[in-house]
Amino acid sequence: MSDITLQAFMAQLTVGLIGGCFYAMLSMGLAIIFGLLNIINFTHGAQFMMAAFLAWIGLTQVGPWLGQPDLQVNFWLALVLAPALVAVFGMAIERTLLRRLYHLDHLYGLLLTFGVALVMEGGFRYFFGVSGQGYEPPEILQGPVDVGFMLLPKYRVFVVVASLLICFATWYLFERTKLGAYLRAGTENPRLLQAFGINVPVMITLTYGFGVALAGIAGVLAAPIMQVTPLMGGSLLNIVFAVVVIGGLGSILGAMVTGLGLGLIEGLTKVVYPEASTVVVFVIMALALLVRPAGLFGREA
Amino acid sequence: MAERPVVLETRGLEAWYGESHVLHGIDLAVREGECVTLIGRNGAGRTSTLRAILGLTDRRAGSVRVRGQEVIRLPPHRIARLGLGYCPEERGVYKSLTTHENLTLLPRLGGDGMPLSEVLAMFPNLAERADSYGGRLSGGEQQMLAMGRILTTGARILLLDEITEGLAPVIVEALGRAVSLLKSRGFTIVLVEQNFHFARHLADRHYVVEHGRVALEIPAADLAEREEEVGRLLGV
Numbered sequence: 001m002s003d004i005t006l007q008a009f010m011a012q013l014t015v016g017l018i019g020g021c022f023y024a025m026l027s028m029g030l031a032i033i034f035g036l037l038n039i040i041n042f043t044h045g046a047q048f049m050m051a052a053f054l055a056w057i058g059l060t061q062v063g064p065w066l067g068q069p070d071l072q073v074n075f076w077l078a079l080v081l082a083p084a085l086v087a088v089f090g091m092a093i094e095r096t097l098l099r100r101l102y103h104l105d106h107l108y109g110l111l112l113t114f115g116v117a118l119v120m121e122g123g124f125r126y127f128f129g130v131s132g133q134g135y136e137p138p139e140i141l142q143g144p145v146d147v148g149f150m151l152l153p154k155y156r157v158f159v160v161v162a163s164l165l166i167c168f169a170t171w172y173l174f175e176r177t178k179l180g181a182y183l184r185a186g187t188e189n190p191r192l193l194q195a196f197g198i199n200v201p202v203m204i205t206l207t208y209g210f211g212v213a214l215a216g217i218a219g220v221l222a223a224p225i226m227q228v229t230p231l232m233g234g235s236l237l238n239i240v241f242a243v244v245v246i247g248g249l250g251s252i253l254g255a256m257v258t259g260l261g262l263g264l265i266e267g268l269t270k271v272v273y274p275e276a277s278t279v280v281v282f283v284i285m286a287l288a289l290l291v292r293p294a295g296l297f298g299r300e301a
Numbered sequence: 302m303a304e305r306p307v308v309l310e311t312r313g314l315e316a317w318y319g320e321s322h323v324l325h326g327i328d329l330a331v332r333e334g335e336c337v338t339l340i341g342r343n344g345a346g347r348t349s350t351l352r353a354i355l356g357l358t359d360r361r362a363g364s365v366r367v368r369g370q371e372v373i374r375l376p377p378h379r380i381a382r383l384g385l386g387y388c389p390e391e392r393g394v395y396k397s398l399t400t401h402e403n404l405t406l407l408p409r410l411g412g413d414g415m416p417l418s419e420v421l422a423m424f425p426n427l428a429e430r431a432d433s434y435g436g437r438l439s440g441g442e443q444q445m446l447a448m449g450r451i452l453t454t455g456a457r458i459l460l461l462d463e464i465t466e467g468l469a470p471v472i473v474e475a476l477g478r479a480v481s482l483l484k485s486r487g488f489t490i491v492l493v494e495q496n497f498h499f500a501r502h503l504a505d506r507h508y509v510v511e512h513g514r515v516a517l518e519i520p521a522a523d524l525a526e527r528e529e530e531v532g533r534l535l536g537v
Contacts, residue, residue, distance in 0.1 A: 181402045185395045192393045195355045196407045197381035197454070 010149040012267045018156055018225070020263015021163035022218050022236065027243040027255035028170050029214035035187035035250035036207045039098060039109035044240070045233025046117035047086050047212050051219030053124055054082040056135050056228045075138040075220075083216030090212030091205050098208070099201075117234070124230035132227025159221050166217060167256045174252045183207060187250060242285040248295025258296065305332040306368075308489050309354070309458055313363035315513075316353035323349045325513040326363065329491075331458075336480070336490040338500040341510035342536050347493040348390055350510065351460045355387055356380055367458070384411050386456030390463045390493075392447040396436030400427055403435050404450050411455030420449040423479055441472035448479060458489045465496045473499060497535065509534045 026044060033041045058073030058081070073081065093116060101108045136142075137155040144151040174180040186193050186203055194200040219233070226232050243262055247254030262281050269277040276283075288296055309331040316324040324346050331337050339347040353361045356377040365372050367383040381387070395403055404417060404427065421428040424445040430438060438446065444464055451459060461480070465473045473496070480503050484490060494500035500507070501524060509517040509531060516534055519527055 178405075181398055181406055184397045185406055188395050188397055189393060191357060191377075192387075192389060194377040195357055195381055195387050195389075196451075197378050197410055198408060199378050201376075 007149055009271050012271045013264060014147075014150070014152060014156075014267070016264045016267015016270070017260070018159060018263070019266060020260040021160055021167075022222060022259075023240055023243050023263050024167050024256045024259030025163050025214055025218040025221075026236065026240040027247065027259045028167060028252055029211035029218075030240065030244050031247070031250055031252055031255040032170075032174070032183070032214075033208055033211035034244070035252075036183060036190070036204055037094075037098070037109070038102070038106060039113065040106065040241075041208075041211065042110055042113040042237075043090070043093070043117045043120070044113075044212075044215050045235075045237030046120040047090060047233070048215040048219040048222070048236065049124065049228075049230060049233035050089070050120060051082040051086045051216035052135075052223040052226075052228045052232060053128070053230075054078065054085055055220045055223045056133050058082070059135065060133075075224075079217065079220050082220050083213040086216035086219070087209040087213040091209040094205050094208040121230045121234065128230065130229055130231065132229045135223040135228055137224040155224055159225065162221060163218070166214070167260075170214065171252055171256055239281050242281045246285050246288045246295060248292075248298030251295065251297040254295060254297025305334060307331065307366075308333045308368050309491065310366040311350075311354065311364065312366075314350070314353055314365060315362045316349055316358040317360040318349075319359055323358070323513055324353055324361075327353075327510070327513070328515055329508060331489055331491060333489055334484075334487045335506065336484050336492065336504045337506045337508060338492045338494050338504040339508050339510050340494060340497055340500065340531075340535060341516075343495075345510045346513040347510050348462055349513070351387070351462055351491065351493060354380075354460065355385065381456075382408075382410055384455070384457050386410075386451030386454055386459045388447045388451060388459070388461045388464060390466070392443045394435040394438065394443045394446050396434060398435055399432050400435065400438065400442075400446060401431045403446055404453060407450055407454045409455055411457060414455035415452040417453060420452050423452075423482070424449050424475070441468050444468060444472070444476065448476065452483070457487075458491070459483065460491050460493075462493045463495060464492075465494065465499050477503065507531075 026048060030041055030044055033039060055075070055078035058078050059075070062073060063069045063071035097112060097116070098109060101112060141155040141158050143154055145154045145157055147157065174183060182193070182198065182203065186200060190200050222232070243259045244255055246262070247258035262284065265284070266277055266280060269280045292298065307330045309329070311327050311329045314324055314327040315322070327346070327350050339350060341347050349358060352358050354365055356372070356375065361373065363373065367380065367385065370383065372380045372383065395406070398406065404420065426442050427445055427449055430442055435443065435446065448461070448464060464476055477499060480490065480492070484503065492500055492504060501521070505521050507519045507521070507524065508515050509519070511534060517530070519531065524531070
């Protein structure tokens with residue numbers, strides 16, 4: 001192990017941090033949705049993918065479709081529009097499909113969202129194929145930047161900063177504002193909250209939209225880093241579910257801290273014992289569940 | 302008393318939890334500024350009556366009128382917005398919210414909610430625990446919080462369910478003082494109470510609920526002479 005240079009170590013840690021940022025953003029959305037809706041949103045990965053695709057379509061396809069090759073929806077615009085569109089799509093699913101399942105077992109919501117994810121992935125596969133599409137980061141974020149111990153693409157630095165900001169803002173919203181107090185109260189006892197005069201059904205729809213929008217933002221941020229393919233969300237989601245379980249289902253802080261932490265641990269494993277890097281998250285999940293069945297940050301143990 | 306308008310009225314109110322039919326036709330009429338109790342044995346349907354008024358049972362039928370408006374088909378949040386404040390039997394204090402957040406959470410339902418300072422003056426313990434999470438409060442503090450938070454909303458009709466249950470006498474006294482203060486300020490109060498000793502000094506009228514129906518209605522003035530009849534129905 002002594003032959004590992006500090007530089008290689010830091011480099012892997014940075015790669016891990018970038019992965020952790022995506023885990024954190026995705027798992028926060030899942031945790032918020034699970035908290036209020038009691039539904040494990042298996043569509044989360046497909047919604048992440050859909051946002052990445054919308055960004056790619058906006059940049060490369062919309063112009064030619066409209067017969068105006070110069071027309072482009074640039075990255076910054078996509079960062080707002082794609083998550084918004086995906087959120088609207090998600091809220092339509094909540095209103096028309098998920099709403100009918102709240103009085104049933106968790107399992108039905110899981111099956112439905114899983115089915116919707118398969119349909120979405122199948123649809124994108126049908127129209128765009130499975131080969132990855134490239135997405136150029138905006139010009140201002142192209143090229144490397146010296147972060148002291150290594151040269152890093154500017155875009156990746158941007159992703160880390162942007163996702164940490166989004167995670168912090170989401171945590172602040174949830175834990176420190178009046179709106180967050182409504183969400184926490186609704187997570188604990190939605191029926192009673194409605195008896196106090198809050199329109200809980202609308203709150204549930206908006207919360208689902210918000211969680212999905214977080215996945216959408218992550219998707220657009222991921223487009224220039226990962227290949228844009230119909231399957232990009234599904235593979236990521238496996239790890240994100242492990243993150244949510246380790247952090248404690250429904251815990252916002254848990255999702256954020258665990259997501260970032262696991263990204264770093266994954267990066268570290270790549271330095272020390274690369275063969276284990278794909279399973280380390282699941283080993284930690286098994287250990288965490290043995291020690292704390294409600295998750296590290298779970299409220300009811 | 303008789304000239305004041307009826308602000309809460311149920312006619313033939315029936316309710317179900319799943320398949321189980323818990324209310325079989327409750328008739329109540331509460332006038333503005335009145336304090337009435339629902340007394341009866343456990344399982345008689347008193348808590349279900351309050352829940353059915355708010356639309357919290359699985360299904361309900363019959364008629365519920367709030368200030369003359371029929372609400373049987375409205376969702377709970379629309380009913381609450383007509384000015385109903387609900388203090389549930391299990392208190393329903395939000396454990397993941399601080400005392401302060403719990404107190405300021407509920408939306409305003411009317412123009413003249415009690416200022417927070419006044420609520421804290423009524424229940425000084427809550428001021429000391431402002432930053433504690435609801436889950437860390439004692440039973441008595443949770444009860445004061447559950448009462449206090451509906452006063453800030455401007456709700457003028459209060460549905461209070463078993464507010465003295467399992468609490469120390471000194472706290473029961475404080476709650477009794479609070480209820481009589483609210484009454485003197487013109488709040489309309491429906492009290493579900495097991496502790497009849499607590500309720501009899503506060504109420505203008507008593508409804509004895511039995512098997513999901515109102516078995517008896519007694520004005521406070523007649524209570525002394527009908528003590529035996531009430532005792533038989535309550536099983537004491």
